[in-house]
Amino acid sequence: MKVAEPTVERLIQYYRLLMLMKEEGRKVVSSLQMGEMLGIKASQVRKDLSYFGEIGKRGVGYHVNRLCAHIENILASPRVWHVALAGVGNLGTALMGHTAFQSYKFSVEALFDIDPEKVGRKVMGVECFHSDDIARVMEERNIEVLLLAVPAAAAQACVDKAVASPTLKGILAFTPATVVVPERILFYRVDIFVELEKLLFFLKEQEKQH
C-alpha cells in the first residue's frame, strides 16, 4: 500500500506524542485530543490512522500503548541504515550531539570534512575522512544515506562525489544551496531560511489586512 507524504509526516508526530503520553502513564486518547495537541483536525487524525486498519475503539478512543506499537511498526526500518555526515561544522556537530540522533534506525558510519584539524580524527566516536574520498569511503562502508551539512558553495561538489558511489540511495540536505541530484536518489531538504522567509512573508500578509 502506498502512503502519502503528509500522512507519514503526521504519523511521526502522532508517534512522538504517544511516547510522551505513554511515559505519563496515560492509557487512552481520542482523535480530538491528539488533534488539539498537534494543531490537526480530529477527522484528519482518524483518516490517517484508518489507512492501517481499525485500531481504535468506537465510543472510547485509541489505546495509547497499542497505537504506539502500531505506528512504530508502520514506521519501522527493515534494517539499520548506514549514513554519513558531510560537514562537521557547528550545524553538523549540533546534529550529532542531538539525542534524537541516537536512533536504532541508522548508524553514522563516516564523517567528511576538508578541515585538516578534523580529517583523520574521530569526532564523537566516528572517523572523519577528507571530502575528496567521499565516493570511495561510502562504497567501502556501504553507506546509503548522506546528510549534507556543508557550506552552500561546497554542496554540489559533495553531492557529485557521493552520487559516484553506487550505494547511495538518499540525501538529506541542510543547505539552502540549489543542488541537482539524479532522479534515482531520494532527496529531502531541511531549509531553515525558506521557513523563516515564509514566516516573514505570511506575517506581512497578515498585517496587510489591518
Next chain:
Amino acid sequence: MKVAEPTVERLIQYYRLLMLMKEEGRKVVSSLQMGEMLGIKASQVRKDLSYFGEIGKRGVGYHVNRLCAHIENILASPRVWHVALAGVGNLGTALMGHTAFQSYKFSVEALFDIDPEKVGRKVMGVECFHSDDIARVMEERNIEVLLLAVPAAAAQACVDKAVASPTLKGILAFTPATVVVPERILFYRVDIFVELEKLLFFLKEQEKQH
C-alpha cells in the same frame, strides 16, 4: 491577493537561483531551465510566476534581472522585523553564524539561555538574557518573532513565556518537541528528524518494490 504556501516556497527558490544566475551574468532563462535546476515542472514555474502579472516574454523567456527584482518585490518586508533567539547552543550558534542569517529583513534583538556562562554576555554582538525574562525583554524590545532552538524539554515553557508578550506574532521552532501555541501566533517548524524519518520511510517503501 492571497498566495498559497507552496507557491511562496518555490518563489524563494526561484529567487535564490536567479541570484546565482545574475552573478554569473546570465541575461535570460526559460521556465524549463529553471524547473530542471530545481526539480520542478516548467508549467509549475510559469503558473507561479503568472500570479503576479506577465513578467516573461513569449518565445524568449524571463529576463533574469527583471524577474529577480520582481520576486524580490513580492517577498519584500515592509520593515525590519525584530527577532529573538532562544537557546544559544550548538544549533543556535550555527544559525547565528550562517551567512544567510545576515538579512536586511530582520535583526536579532535578543538572545535567551539559562546557562550562567552566557546570560549577561554578548554572543556574536547580541545581548543574552535569562530565559525567565523572555516576556519582559520581548515586550521592551518589541520583538515579533521568536526562533526556538532550545532542548525539547524546555520548548513549551519557553513558548508560554514568549506568548505572554503582546508583541509576539510568529515562532519558528527547531525542536521536535510538540508545543501548543495560541491560534493568533503564526507557527512554523523546521524538523530535521521528521525529514530524516520520512527519508528512511520512503527508502524502505522503495526497497519493498524490489
Next chain:
DNA sequence: GGGTGTGAATAATTTCACAGCC
C-alpha cells in the same frame, strides 16, 4: 521555432457527515 500565460482537467489532500459500535 520557441516559450509564455492561462483556462480546463486532473490529481492530491482535507474536511464533512453520518452509520456503526462501545
Next chain:
DNA sequence: GGCTGTGAAATTATTCACACCC
C-alpha cells in the same frame, strides 16, 4: 452519549494543452 471508520464532498495543488506572441 461518545468516538471511530469511512465514503462522499470540498478544497487545494499540479499538470496539461493550446492560444498567443516574439
